[in-house]
Amino acid sequence: MQRLTHLYERSVFGGAELTRNDSAVLKALAILLIAAHNFFHQVKPFPGENEMAFGEATFRNTVEQIAANPLDAFHPLVSFFGHYGVHVFILLSGYGLMKKALGIASRQGGISTADLFRMAGNQIAKIVLLTVVGVSVLILYKLMAYGGLPDAEFFRKYLVFLTFTENLRPGDFGYFVTVWWFMALIVQCYLLFPFVYRLATGSAWGAAGVALLSMTGAYAFYQPLLDAGVLVYATPLGQLPLFLLGAWLAAGRRIPATVVFGLAAVLPLTFVDPEFFHLSFLSVVTVAFLLYGIFREKLSASRFLVWTGGLSMFIYIVHGDLRWLIIPIVNETQNVWFAYVAFFGFMTEVFLFALLARWISEKTRLFRLVPFRMKGGSQTQEAPSALPVRPALQGD
Helix, strand or coil: CHHHHHHHHHCHHHCCCCCHHHHHHHHHHHHHHHHHHHHHCCCCCCCCCCCCCCCCCHHHHHHHHHHHCHHHCHHHHHHHHHHHHHHHHHHHHHHHHHHHHHHHHHHHCCCCHHHHHHHHHHHHHHHHHHHHHHHHHHHHHHHHHHCCCCCHHHHHHHHHHCCCCCCCCCCCCCCCCHHHHHHHHHHHHHHCHHHHHHHHCCCHHHHHHHHHHHHHHHHHHHHHHHHHCCCHHHCHHHHHHHHHHHHHHHCCCCCCHHHHHHHHHCHHHHHHCCCHHHHHHHHHHHHHHHHHHHHHHHHHCCHHHHHHHHHHHHHHHHHHHHHCCHHHHHHHHCCHHHHHHHHHHHHHHHHHHHHHHHHHHHHHCHHHCCCCCCHHHCCCCCCCCCCCCCCCCCCC
16 A cells, blocks of 8 residues: 555646656657557557557457567557557646746736637647658658659648648548547647636536536437547547646646546546446556656656657658558568568667758747737747647547
């Protein structure tokens, strides 16, 4: 019991604050998992994953694939678990934006709902600008890889993508660049931030009630929406509890130890039981942050992870389309070791294009644009978000 108490108190759930270094390390771990997932879950054999919908045989396939070829265990493990890096970003998004809002509120003696919407608007503007950088890099990549510029359909789809509604349109998940679906989700979460701020600074019963209402709604509409071609766990209805949890923790408020360890205890069931599946996102993130509390000192001392965390938004924006040339070759070869060589080549390419994207953003100073000014002109350094834009996953 004493060990569990110590584990709880060292975690963010027990009141430990996340520093910028912590945020960078967590982003690095999350984006590396996401990139590895997005590569390996397209490589044969396909174990599958319970990313947005539950598959009865998915976890069994993962275990059987590991047992059949232990030397290739990374492939099924990251295929199944890697997408949960997205949910780390969702929590960090709520956490970072809440920290910024609380800083403004402290200096101004409060913060208006209008200013909360302005904050959300600035974050959304930065995501739009991030896509401009991403599209620029992708055009260059397509020119180098395919010997020509994208056709008009590419640009038409990009304009439609900028409505940030693909996760709400039946059958349009992954409409433009498949992994960019997450930007639609996080933009919608930002639009809810004024409401989330009031919940996180208000009654615990109110916040818990809204979280439970969201979870109940996701549970109730999961199958009907799935049948209609909409993934409820790619929408704010399914992910609001995680976004709210991030804001709640940023406000210095704790989650009861019984809730924390209860979510951790049901983790195995979320992989094999369709009813418990609906708790999987909260459960995995809970365990991840408990584990981070244990290894925090060693991980935060890693210069590579801190550096990668600072590059994470650019890794996210470029990596999706960079895999499509090599994956067919990997699947045709069907050699375990070639798959890993190809993966390391893919990641090298991803880092190079991510560095190029960062260079473009720095030279153009795009992310210094602030379209909405706070009351009284109060400005602070931008909070880390799910797409960690400087000034906070994933997918098929």
